[in-house]
Amino acid sequence: MAQKESKTYTCRECGYMTSKWLGKCPSCMTWDSFDVTPSSQQTAAKASASATPAVKLTDVTTDSSVRFKTGMSEFDRVLGGGLVNGSLVLIGGDPGIGKSTLMLQISKYLADGGKKVLYVSGEESMSQIKLRANRLKINNPSIYLYSETDTDAVVNKALDERPDFLIVDSIQTMNKKELSAVSGSISQVREATGAFMSLAKNEGIPVLVVGHVTKDGAIAGPKILEHMVDTVLYFEGNNDHSFRILRAVKNRFGPTNEIAIFEMAQNGLAEITNPSELFVSKQSFDVPGSAVVASINGTMPVLVEVQALVSTLPHEGRPRCVVDGIDYNKLSLLCAVLQNRVGMDILSKDIFVNIAGGLTINEPAVDLAAILAVYSAGKGIVMPKGTCVFGEVGLAGEIRGVSFAEKRISEAFKTGFRRLIIPRDNLDAAKEYEDDMEICAARNIREAAEWIIDRAKNNRGDAK
Numbered sequence: 001m002a003q004k005e006s007k008t009y010t011c012r013e014c015g016y017m018t019s020k021w022l023g024k025c026p027s028c029m030t031w032d033s034f035d036v037t038p039s040s041q042q043t044a045a046k047a048s049a050s051a052t053p054a055v056k057l058t059d060v061t062t063d064s065s066v067r068f069k070t071g072m073s074e075f076d077r078v079l080g081g082g083l084v085n086g087s088l089v090l091i092g093g094d095p096g097i098g099k100s101t102l103m104l105q106i107s108k109y110l111a112d113g114g115k116k117v118l119y120v121s122g123e124e125s126m127s128q129i130k131l132r133a134n135r136l137k138i139n140n141p142s143i144y145l146y147s148e149t150d151t152d153a154v155v156n157k158a159l160d161e162r163p164d165f166l167i168v169d170s171i172q173t174m175n176k177k178e179l180s181a182v183s184g185s186i187s188q189v190r191e192a193t194g195a196f197m198s199l200a201k202n203e204g205i206p207v208l209v210v211g212h213v214t215k216d217g218a219i220a221g222p223k224i225l226e227h228m229v230d231t232v233l234y235f236e237g238n239n240d241h242s243f244r245i246l247r248a249v250k251n252r253f254g255p256t257n258e259i260a261i262f263e264m265a266q267n268g269l270a271e272i273t274n275p276s277e278l279f280v281s282k283q284s285f286d287v288p289g290s291a292v293v294a295s296i297n298g299t300m301p302v303l304v305e306v307q308a309l310v311s312t313l314p315h316e317g318r319p320r321c322v323v324d325g326i327d328y329n330k331l332s333l334l335c336a337v338l339q340n341r342v343g344m345d346i347l348s349k350d351i352f353v354n355i356a357g358g359l360t361i362n363e364p365a366v367d368l369a370a371i372l373a374v375y376s377a378g379k380g381i382v383m384p385k386g387t388c389v390f391g392e393v394g395l396a397g398e399i400r401g402v403s404f405a406e407k408r409i410s411e412a413f414k415t416g417f418r419r420l421i422i423p424r425d426n427l428d429a430a431k432e433y434e435d436d437m438e439i440c441a442a443r444n445i446r447e448a449a450e451w452i453i454d455r456a457k458n459n460r461g462d463a464k
């Protein structure tokens with residue numbers, strides 16, 4: 001009996017592999033999506049595995065991982081101090097958020113610094129890019145444009161041109177002819193990312209790849225790119241605000257959660273170096289339901305205002321809870337704590353909470369600001385003037401200490417706040433400010449609430 005050649009089948013949508021042809025992919029549930037895996041692909045994978053020799057740790061030099069500054073200081077900070085040679089950075093964000101604008105501006109900084117940049121666009125023609133460049137007043141001969149969607153052609157062009165820096169806008173438009181899947185499908189996106197990754201690693205060229213975020217919030221294909229690349233930056237913001245937040249959600253060469261804030265203006269993105277002043281400058285000081293939190297994003301302290309509105313139900317039915325900028329479940333939990341530990345009737349009311357300016361804060365230190373904003377709105381009392389708060393709130397209503405307390409306090413002081421409500425556990429960090437600031441170091445939410453009521457009753461205007 002002749003020996004049967006073993007075949008592998010690959011799902012063209014998600015890359016799932018099987019030894020038997022299947023009608024429906026068990027991984028992504030797509031029908032009729034299996035193709036025979038080209039044997040070249042299988043053998044190539046095996047061959048490349050043994051091609052590179054193992055090197056002694058002591059013999060490895062670190063030259064290849066030297067950082068260089070792009071010149072755009074906020075962007076460099078998010079990367080952890082500049083771009084690492086041979087790294088692949090993914091910039092994800094909603095369509096229209098400003099990714100291409102950011103890429104072109106970074107190209108300008110690099111070109112001004114004497115670097116050669118190859119900007120590959122699979123979305124726009126050269127004249128469209130030129131139009132944007134005119135708007136941004138960018139005109140530098142060291143920026144090379146290339147309009148192409150073929151992954152191999154782009155890699156070859158990069159090998160020919162040997163730029164110091166490669167930009168691919170966007171990864172969803174790149175495709176490999178051998179694959180039957182359409183552009184933007186998981187297997188195409190994965191192949192393209194793999195190709196640019198090897199280019200970055202083998203040639204030491206840093207590559208910046210733009211990726212559109214799909215409706216459900218994941219970069220297409222879902223999470224597949226994140227583990228492949230070195231750094232993942234998300235460009236966040238919404239259309240109601242001109243602020244854009246660039247956040248490092250993964251970084252092999254720097255701290256995660258680091259953020260940089262930009263403002264989208266008529267002629268491009270402007271870096272904002274003092275975000276605290278910006279976010280609290282319009283704080284609603286004399287309205288109940290506003291509390292300022294000193295949050296930490298990566299290594300950067302940012303003061304932001306949490307706003308809350310509590311209204312008695314005008315309608316029949318379940319009370320509503322609408323949240324923007326902090327976690328919905330966390331807020332429900334905080335409201336339950338208010339109801340049960342402080343005895344405030346809150347769960348029967350409609351509650352609206354948001355972070356002014358469109359920032360999203362995920363760290364637990366925002367708990368205290370959120371709960372106090374809701375408390376202040378529910379009671380109809382204004383927070384004492386110039387108060388900044390931070391702290392994690394537990395189910396028993398206890399306020400727990402958080403990290404970077406000193407950094408938070410110093411940012412609050414610098415921005416002009418002279419009152420603090422902080423966890424008792426963090427009191428040590430406030431020692432040097434005791435003469436200049438009025439400090440409430442609370443053990444639980446009840447103590448914090450009493451401190452606020454006391455100041456409202458005595459109508460003690462300004463702090464120290």
Ligand code: TYD
Nearest residue numbers: 095096097098099100101264265266267268
């Ligand atoms: P773009 O960079 O094309 O977004 P993306 O690549 O993420 O899809 O930015 C598009 C938006 O930015 C568009 O709505 C117009 C706005 N914009 C400005 O407000 N000012 C500018 O200088 C530029 C170039 C764009």
Ligand code: MG
Nearest residue numbers: 099100123169
């Ligand atoms: Mg674009």
